[in-house]
């Protein structure tokens with residue numbers, strides 16, 4: 001089995017990304033052949049400053065390595081380092097019906113949220129199909145919001161095979177990563193860089209402290225009993241605790257006597273215990289280690305991609 005997944009370098013890594021994406025992908029390492037792609041071409045649809053994109057790409061590599069991605073167990077690489085992605089996207093675009101793209105919900109969502117309605121954003125799923133099909137990836141671990149894109153990749157592979165010959169491209173299946181409930185941000189909505197409600201995993205201490213101390217609470221006093229299931233502070237804290245610790249903490253909330261100020265200080269302490277080793281690694285990683293990891297990943301990725309491209313360009317008549 002070959003697993004491919006991707007993430008856009010389009011913002012600062014936060015706790016939602018860690019528990020909803022990074023952790024699962026690091027845990028999957030070594031299980032199968034793993035390809036983890038930083039989708040920098042896709043990020044061009046929303047990041048429109050060269051300096052910003054450069055910074056997000058670099059920091060995502062650092063973040064992954066700090067979170068335990070071992071470049072000897074999987075391939076971490078930039079999409080733009082493998083030219084076949086853009087080339088295959090064009091070829092696939094020529095078998096993709098307009099109607100298929102018009103049904104994509106993410107395009108409508110993004111335009112509604114204010115993203116520029118450019119052709120890149122509209123054909124985003126075709127490039128994503130190329131990302132997957134170029135590696136004959138059969139499994140794609142993603143969050144629920146990406147399932148439609150993977151199904152589209154599968155439809156596009158079938159169209160291609162119908163036109164040019166069966167079994168040329170492998171139809172992928174989405175593997176919805178362990179159903180992680182959406183992690184709430186400090187205001188209780190889904191934590192997202194677009195909502196300004198994040199706790200940045202690798203942010204400076206003061207920034208993390210400000211975010212955690214700013215988590216929205218109700219107006220219950222110190223002595224009041226509190227329902228842990230209603231508390232954002234508890235929901236975030238529980239992510240970093242085992243079952244017994246969660247129960248202990250829930251009892252403290254229910255018994256009264258624990259004020260929100262102290263509950264947040266406890267969360268802050270847990271945060272630094274939990275992420276301390278990763279934050280240290282993050283600070284210690286050298287630029288050369290980042291470069292070495294992505295070069296190694298790209299070399300492996302290019303080897304697979306070139307075999308698929310050979311097959312594809314021969315089938316369509318470009319050689």
Ligand code: ADP
Pocket residue numbers: 007008010011016017018019020021142143144180181182183184190191192193194
């Ligand atoms: P953002 O919502 O901040 O823009 P992205 O869409 O770039 O984040 O998400 C990158 C990955 O992190 C995706 O796989 C997504 O499913 C996961 N993710 C992002 N926010 C959350 C969250 N609040 N809870 C769980 N997973 C999340």
Ligand code: TRP
Pocket residue numbers: 004005006007008039042127128131132140142146149
């Ligand atoms: N569209 C995905 C996201 O926004 C990122 C992505 C790009 C991707 N190419 C991919 C995910 C290929 C899985 C497979 O999260």
